[in-house]
Amino acid sequence: MSPDVDFTALKPGHHVLRDRLLALDCRLFEAAAARHWPGAERVLPRLSRSANHGVLWFAVAAGLAATRTPRARRAAARGLASLSLASLTINTLGKRTVRRPRPGLDAVPVVRQLKRQPITTSFPSGHSASAAAFATGVALESPAWGAAVAPVAASVALSRVYTGVHFPSDVLAGAALGAGAAFAVRGMVPTRAQLTPPARPRADAPALPEGAGLVLVANTAAGSADRVRSLRDALPRAEIVECEAADVRAELEKAATHAVVLGVCGGDGTVNAAAEIALRHDVPLAVLPGGTLNHFAYDLGVEDARDLAPALERGEAVRVDVGRFACGGKQGVFVNTCSLGVYPELVRERDRWSHRIGSWPAGVLAALRVLHGGRHPLEVARQGRTRPLWLLFAGNGTYHRMGLAPGRRLDMADGQLDVRVVHGGRKPAVRLLAAALAGPLTRSPAHAAVQVGRLRLDGVAPGTLLAYDGEVTEVEGRVTLEKLPEALVVYRPLQGAH
Numbered sequence: 140m141s142p143d144v145d146f147t148a149l150k151p152g153h154h155v156l157r158d159r160l161l162a163l164d165c166r167l168f169e170a171a172a173a174r175h176w177p178g179a180e181r182v183l184p185r186l187s188r189s190a191n192h193g194v195l196w197f198a199v200a201a202g203l204a205a206t207r208t209p210r211a212r213r214a215a216a217r218g219l220a221s222l223s224l225a226s227l228t229i230n231t232l233g234k235r236t237v238r239r240p241r242p243g244l245d246a247v248p249v250v251r252q253l254k255r256q257p258i259t260t261s262f263p264s265g266h267s268a269s270a271a272a273f274a275t276g277v278a279l280e281s282p283a284w285g286a287a288v289a290p291v292a293a294s295v296a297l298s299r300v301y302t303g304v305h306f307p308s309d310v311l312a313g314a315a316l317g318a319g320a321a322f323a324v325r326g327m328v329p330t331r332a333q334l335t336p337p338a339r340p341r342a343d344a345p346a347l348p349e350g351a352g353l354v355l356v357a358n359t360a361a362g363s364a365d366r367v368r369s370l371r372d373a374l375p376r377a378e379i380v381e382c383e384a385a386d387v388r389a390e391l392e393k394a395a396t397h398a399v400v401l402g403v404c405g406g407d408g409t410v411n412a413a414a415e416i417a418l419r420h421d422v423p424l425a426v427l428p429g430g431t432l433n434h435f436a437y438d439l440g441v442e443d444a445r446d447l448a449p450a451l452e453r454g455e456a457v458r459v460d461v462g463r464f465a466c467g468g469k470q471g472v473f474v475n476t477c478s479l480g481v482y483p484e485l486v487r488e489r490d491r492w493s494h495r496i497g498s499w500p501a502g503v504l505a506a507l508r509v510l511h512g513g514r515h516p517l518e519v520a521r522q523g524r525t526r527p528l529w530l531l532f533a534g535n536g537t538y539h540r541m542g543l544a545p546g547r548r549l550d551m552a553d554g555q556l557d558v559r560v561v562h563g564g565r566k567p568a569v570r571l572l573a574a575a576l577a578g579p580l581t582r583s584p585a586h587a588a589v590q591v592g593r594l595r596l597d598g599v600a601p602g603t604l605l606a607y608d609g610e611v612t613e614v615e616g617r618v619t620l621e622k623l624p625e626a627l628v629v630y631r632p633l634q635g636a637h
Contacts, residue, residue: 167307171300180251186291187298190266195295196222196273203277203284209433209442213331214280217324218288221276225268225320229313242306251302264305264313267296271317279321280330331440340552342628344423345399346454350374353425353451354394355402358409360384363429366443367404370427373448377402388412395420400451400630406430407475411608414461414627415472423628425451435474438536438548439631446632455633458625459551462535464607465621466599466614473535473607474627477620479599480517480530480561482606517603519596530561533620537590554624555590594620 176183189195196218203215239262259265274292278285296314299305305313347353353374357367359381371379378398382390387409395401395416403413404427414435417424427447428436439459441447450456462473517528534557536548601615 165306171307176301183294183298183301184251186294187266187302187304190270190295190298193222193226193269193273195291196269199273199288199291209437210281210331211284214277214284217280217321217328217330218273218276220328221272221317221321221324222269224324225272225317226265228316228320229263229265229268239306239309242303256304261305262309262312263316264296264299264309266299267305267310267313268317268320270295271314272320273317275318275321276324279325280332340458340625341633342423342456342458344454344456344628344630347374347400347451348376350377350448350451352399353377353402354398354400355379355404355425355427356387356390356394356413357381357403357427357429358384358387358405360405363404363427366427366429369444370404370448373444374451384409388416391416395422398422400425402427404429406609407432407434408609410435411472411474411610414474418461418472418623418627423456423630425630434476438551439629441631447630450630450632456628456630457551457633459627459629460535460554461623461626462533462556462607463621463623464605464614464618466605466618467616469612469614471607471610471612472623475608476532476534477605477607478530478532479519479596479603479605479614479618480528482530482532484604517600519599525598528560530559531596532559533557533594534559535622552625554592554622556592556594556620556622557588557590558594559588592622596620 186195200215200219203211203218206212238260241256241261270292274285274288277288296310299310300307345352350370350373355367355370355377357363357379360383364381367379367381371377378394379402380390380394387405391401391403391413400423401413401417401420402425403410407430409430410426410433413424413426425447426436426439426441427444428442436442439457441450459474462477464471464473464477517531518525519528519531534548536551536553537555537557539547539549596618597616599615599618601613603614604611605614605618
């Protein structure tokens with residue numbers, strides 16, 4: 140077999156080192172070809188073929204996404220993004236820079252050889268690059284899932300030498316390029332761990348060995364059974380109450396009277412009720428995400444029992460802001476968002492259909508009905524000036540996102556309401572889309588954004604809907620939105636901030 144490589148860019152003084160490395164590469168290839176690994180003849184060629192065009196990695200990504208856990212889904216997305224960058228780099232630069240022929244197959248047993256031999260150049264290995272890129276991307280987002288994927292990726296890389304289509308150096312170079320692509324993606328799009336919200340202001344909160352003193356109320360309608368089971372295994376001395384949605388508030392009230400720490404597992408509406416009760420009873424709150432969106436828990440850095448249980452046992456907690464709205468004698472709190480205009484109408488319409496067709500289809504149907512239902516913009520007065528609005532959104536803390544859809548809050552105690560409005564006018568759907576495309580711009584013809592500590596709206600028409608953390612109520616007259624700075628003590632892991 141010929142180690143003929145186009146290394147014309149090397150200086151003459153490098154030829155001796157080059158020849159020695161190529162000779163070593165050939166000897167390692169021949170040693171691998173001569174070695175018999177029991178069972179490998181059946182497995183490795185098939186594994187190598189399954190990785191053609193990234194099919195294997197797309198299947199693994201689909202499996203990760205099917206777990207329905209945020210960490211696994213982010214890991215899958217990062218793995219595929221890393222694979223895409225690695226493939227682009229290999230195909231546009233790698234293969235064209237070093238035109239190395241494939242190894243000869245004389246020393247490779249026929250049973251190992253691929254039925255269809257690659258026709259591209261040998262250096263570097265594209266399969267190895269894709270495998271390393273995917274596995275590294277997954278590991279950067281989720282070390283646990285990365286550890287599960289790594290043996291498969293290593294086996295794919297090994298299979299390329301075992302089947303005789305690459306020299307060992309091709310595989311090593313491809314793997315290095317693939318890992319580099321994953322780190323490049325992380326540089327462009329930071330992982331969740333890199334964006335951990337600041338652990339301030341820290342709060343003095345009781346440590347609960349094995350969960351003693353925690354009373355957690357779980358909304359069974361939110362599909363939280365698996366997460367509750369995980370928390371019960373991690374904290375066997377915790378008291379866990381599982382109940383239907385209609386009984387959640389009553390059980391939270393009962394739990395708050397004797398709990399050292401009030402816990403809750405459910406969606407945003409359930410968490411809202413728990414936060415209001417924890418504030419009133421002056422007890423710390425522990426949130427285990429168990430709903431569809433779980434913005435509050437995720438922005439705290441709590442995704443499952445593996446995050447929450449250690450924080451409870453170590454007494455790791457922070458103080459966070461809470462938003463409050465008031466209208467006449469009516470008032471309420473919100474830990475995520477509060478809004479007026481078309482969004483509350485959308486929430487009410489979605490709730491009307493969700494029990495029949497499911498939450499996501501109901502959301503789509505609600506959007507179509509609300510945006511094309513001949514609605515008129517909301518008329519409100521602020522600072523003595525009346526303006527029509529299609530939407531007013533107030534976030535509890537500054538949201539870092541593109542457009543109007545809630546993204547991430549990096550500081551849960553910044554003292555700010557993140558206020559965004561879509562001005563009134565014709566065609567609400569077009570204006571809402573324009574506002575979303577405006578992204579973080581402070582002003583556009585349809586969109587405005589400002590951060591304030593307090594907001595007062597006058598002249599709100601009777602029957603106007605206000606949505607807060609997924610719940611809906613009616614308001615009229617004067618509506619005041621304000622912040623309660625650092626009002627709530629919430630458990631969250633702080634080890635990354637030490």
